[in-house]
Each structure stands twice: as C-alpha cells, then as structure tokens.
Amino acid sequence: MRLQKYLAHAGVASRRKAEDFIVAGHVRVNGTVVRELGRVVDESDRVELAGKRVALPARHRYVVLHKPAGVMTTMRDPAGRRTVAALVSPGGGRVVPVGRLDYDTSGVLLLTNDGELAHVLTHPRYGVEKTYRAVVRGRLQGEDVKRFLAGMRLDGSRSSPAKIRVVRAGSASSELDITIHEGRNRQVRRMFDATDHPVLSLVRLRFGPIALGDLRVGTSRDATEKELAELRALRRSVDAEDDDA
Numbered sequence: 508m509r510l511q512k513y514l515a516h517a518g519v520a521s522r523r524k525a526e527d528f529i530v531a532g533h534v535r536v537n538g539t540v541v542r543e544l545g546r547v548v549d550e551s552d553r554v555e556l557a558g559k560r561v562a563l564p565a566r567h568r569y570v571v572l573h574k575p576a577g578v579m580t581t582m583r584d585p586a587g588r589r590t591v592a593a594l595v596s597p598g599g600g601r602v603v604p605v606g607r608l609d610y611d612t613s614g615v616l617l618l619t620n621d622g623e624l625a626h627v628l629t630h631p632r633y634g635v636e637k638t639y640r641a642v643v644r645g646r647l648q649g650e651d652v653k654r655f656l657a658g659m660r661l662d663g664s665r666s667s668p669a670k671i672r673v674v675r676a677g678s679a680s681s682e683l684d685i686t687i688h689e690g691r692n693r694q695v696r697r698m699f700d701a702t703d704h705p706v707l708s709l710v711r712l713r714f715g716p717i718a719l720g721d722l723r724v725g726t727s728r729d730a731t732e733k734e735l736a737e738l739r740a741l742r743r744s745v746d747a748e749d750d751d752a
C-alpha cells in the first residue's frame with residue numbers, strides 16, 4: 508500500500524496529515540528518508556515517523572469453539588492427549604485458548620491471538636460472566652441455593668456470589684444454570700461438591716457476550732462483530748472507571 512495509507516492505517520495520523528509528514532521529510536523507510544507520496548510499502552518494510560517505528564495493527568483472529576468433553580484446553584499436550592488445537596483450523600493465524608475448561612467440561616471456548624484482550628477476559632477485575640449448565644446428583648435444597656447466592660469458602664477464601672437457576676429438579680439428579688465471574692480452578696465442580704451434589708456433567712453455555720447457541724460439538728466459528736464489540740466495550744468500561752477514580 509502507499510506510504511500515506513500505511514501511516515493512516517497504523518493510526519498515527521490522518522492520510523492528509525501523513526502526506527504532510529512525508530513531504531516534510533519526517534518519514535523513513537528502511538532507514539532512508541522518503542519524500543515521495545507514491546512510495547509503496549508493506550509489513551516487511553521498516554517504517555519510521557520522527558524516528559519511531561510505525562507498525563500496522565496485527566491481524567487478530569477470534570475463534571469460538573464448542574469444546575467437547577475429553578479434550579485438553581491447550582494447544583499441545585506433552586502426554587499426547589487430544590487438544591483443542593486439532594479442532595481449530597491452522598489457517599488465519601495461531602490462536603491460544605482464553606482461560607480454560609476442564610478436560611471433562613464441554614462448551615463455549617474462545618481462542619485468539621489478541622493477547623491484550625485475552626488478558627482482560629481472564630483477569631478477575633473485569634469480571635466476565637460465565638454461565639454453565641450443570642447436571643448434579645440429587646436435588647438442591649433452599650439452604651444449598653443460599654450458599655451459592657452468598658458465596659462459599661473455597662481454598663480458605665470466599666468465592667463471589669453466584670447466580671443460580673433451577674432448570675429441572677429431580678431426586679436422582681437435577682439441572683441448574685450457574686453464573687460466576689471468577690475463574691478459579693474447577694470452581695463450579697468444587698462449589699457443587701461443597702453442597703454434596705457432585706457434578707455429573709458440565710457445559711459452558713456462555714462466556715461474556717458469546718453464547719454457545721447451536722454450534723455443534725467439536726466445531727468452531729469466527730466470533731461475530733457484535734460479540735467482539737461487546738468484549739472490547741467491557742474493557743473500555745473498566746478502564747473508564749479507573750480514569751474516574
């Protein structure tokens with residue numbers, strides 16, 4: 508692309524302003540000042556504005572996978588078990604999972620090469636909500652539900668309150684939707700263990716704005732623009748709170 512377009516694309520100036528910078532001799536390509544506006548450059552060129560490297564934003568990839576149970580949430584397993592890497596097409600750039608689902612848990616898993624967004628989505632302060640459908644042994648009593656709503660002790664510290672909704676209650680097993688915004692290791696399983704209703708199966712239905720919907724198990728899709736806009740908005744809202752403080 509033309510140099511002025513490159514600079515505008517990189518977000519350092521409008522195209523008009525970039526042209527001014529070029530003509531004024533502030534732009535170097537591969538170490539040499541370039542004053543001609545027609546010069547064509549690409550990612551392999553080193554472009555500098557006033558001595559500072561100007562890079563195009565990385566092309567990010569956001570993949571939503573319906574992880575099956577019996578698959579490791581990692582791109583490589585030294586023990587040779589099945590990993591999510593085998594379920595995501597290698598074209599379009601290397602991605603890594605955002606957070607983790609247990610080996611036995613299925614459901615929605617986001618994978619990306621956008622490290623900054625991945626950090627935000629897994630950091631507890633951003634409180635991304637995750638909803639799971641749990642089939643558990645037995646029928647929960649009112650007291651059990653209250654423990655979820657109040658938060659319960661795990662690892663010697665109190666978990667945040669969870670939202671819980673009974674989908675089906677039976678004496679042998681029950682189905683519940685549970686929403687948490689923490690990401691402690693095996694948190695949902697441990698919460699149900701603590702109430703003596705062990706999890707028989709666990710599916711993540713939602714990760715922030717990304718819903719599992721009818722995505723078939725073992726298949727993936729690109730995140731939609733709407734989902735990505737909501738994920739980014741989440742980061743902006745927390746950052747804005749910081750600015751207000």
Ligand code: URA
Pocket residue numbers: 607608609610612692693694695696697709
């Ligand atoms: N909580 C669990 O117990 N397991 C998961 O995979 C995710 C949350």
